[in-house]
Amino acid sequence: MSSGLVLYGYWRSSAAYRVRIALNLKGLAWEGRPVHLVKDGGQQHAPDYAAMNPQQLVPSLRDGERVLTQSLAIMEYLDETRPEPPLLPADAEGRTRVRALAQLVACDIHPLGNLRVLQYLERELGADEARRGAWSRHWIAIGFAAMEAMLAGHAATGRYCHGDAPGLADACLVPQVYNARRWKLPLDDYPTIRRIDEACNALEAFRAAAPEAQVDAPVG
Amino acid sequence: MSSGLVLYGYWRSSAAYRVRIALNLKGLAWEGRPVHLVKDGGQQHAPDYAAMNPQQLVPSLRDGERVLTQSLAIMEYLDETRPEPPLLPADAEGRTRVRALAQLVACDIHPLGNLRVLQYLERELGADEARRGAWSRHWIAIGFAAMEAMLAGHAATGRYCHGDAPGLADACLVPQVYNARRWKLPLDDYPTIRRIDEACNALEAFRAAAPEAQVDAPVG
Numbered sequence: 001m002s003s004g005l006v007l008y009g010y011w012r013s014s015a016a017y018r019v020r021i022a023l024n025l026k027g028l029a030w031e032g033r034p035v036h037l038v039k040d041g042g043q044q045h046a047p048d049y050a051a052m053n054p055q056q057l058v059p060s061l062r063d064g065e066r067v068l069t070q071s072l073a074i075m076e077y078l079d080e081t082r083p084e085p086p087l088l089p090a091d092a093e094g095r096t097r098v099r100a101l102a103q104l105v106a107c108d109i110h111p112l113g114n115l116r117v118l119q120y121l122e123r124e125l126g127a128d129e130a131r132r133g134a135w136s137r138h139w140i141a142i143g144f145a146a147m148e149a150m151l152a153g154h155a156a157t158g159r160y161c162h163g164d165a166p167g168l169a170d171a172c173l174v175p176q177v178y179n180a181r182r183w184k185l186p187l188d189d190y191p192t193i194r195r196i197d198e199a200c201n202a203l204e205a206f207r208a209a210a211p212e213a214q215v216d217a218p219v220g
Numbered sequence: 221m222s223s224g225l226v227l228y229g230y231w232r233s234s235a236a237y238r239v240r241i242a243l244n245l246k247g248l249a250w251e252g253r254p255v256h257l258v259k260d261g262g263q264q265h266a267p268d269y270a271a272m273n274p275q276q277l278v279p280s281l282r283d284g285e286r287v288l289t290q291s292l293a294i295m296e297y298l299d300e301t302r303p304e305p306p307l308l309p310a311d312a313e314g315r316t317r318v319r320a321l322a323q324l325v326a327c328d329i330h331p332l333g334n335l336r337v338l339q340y341l342e343r344e345l346g347a348d349e350a351r352r353g354a355w356s357r358h359w360i361a362i363g364f365a366a367m368e369a370m371l372a373g374h375a376a377t378g379r380y381c382h383g384d385a386p387g388l389a390d391a392c393l394v395p396q397v398y399n400a401r402r403w404k405l406p407l408d409d410y411p412t413i414r415r416i417d418e419a420c421n422a423l424e425a426f427r428a429a430a431p432e433a434q435v436d437a438p439v440g
Binding site: 054055056057066068069070072073074076077080081092093095096097099100103104106107108110111112117120121124125127131134135138143145146147149150 | 274275276277286288289290292293294296297300301312313315316317319320322323324326327328330331332337340341344345347351354355358363365366367369370
């Protein structure tokens, strides 16, 4: 039973990883189309892909005739067109809290550690691998310190970022924790983040969305 | 007649500027509380403010007892709690398009040109003013090229980013154009963006939200 959903992504892209989690949480069937971000000078720059997504970034989601871009906009769309189970709470106060947590990751951490940014730091500013690593850890650490404070001290935090069902904020948090581990950022100072990450990764929806579970992940 | 809305912002912050536009488009009364991002080592790091907004960024919006953070989450909240006039279209396809345009600015342009990022480039990577300017222009130019393609070629683009009423995408675009001019990025390649920016700035809601119209803007 195909829902006609096609996700253009890359195994290790945080933004694609988020959308995979959202699709899986909703129990939707989807077909993955790998876009290799390095091979061929970056397949996201190929004319066919650029025509579909002028930003030349992943992910893009095709839903029948519609092409959607931007991971947060895609997840909101999924929540509006396939409402169950919801990715956002029903009340305005809860919704803005979940969106703020998601955007803390998607606006204030992830864009700074993106591949194209690291490439610019190396090429134009001569930043070696050690400095690029320090840069990445710096922005994740600042963001996680704020997120830990927002989660640990709040009555609405439950097994997951908001209550006892996983949602939009969790779909953003888990890929960022994956990325933090890649950069070897110690996570000792973020016990609530670690606890929620562990609870999420106990779910099949998150495990099946993991980078290493994708067809385009390198073998071994 | 006070609506009890208090906006903690900074005159030149793009993210605060967005929320000012949204508040004005909805015709809401609000009180501004300036948070100076440089003075006193950055007033956003003061304990009272950090307790309210653990990210130590502007803006924050107080709505009665509630404190909201993240400009996009705040604007979605305003649209849910004060629906008229709407900042988002009614249909799911239109909503995801407007959100994607807004996020193109808020996730993929603005975070890279933020004050804290420019400070890091200078302090840790020795980037002088010329290189910081080149960095800022680079990310705006890439983002605007994609946004121009998404706007110019699309039937839903009207007088504003989506149809003939201003909304969420316009509230993100106009502050980014302001920022582009500050960095002296030539805008010749983005005629649709320029046209929409001009249409927006003909409206009092946008003019009253402009950095120079704020109480904390330097005089003269």
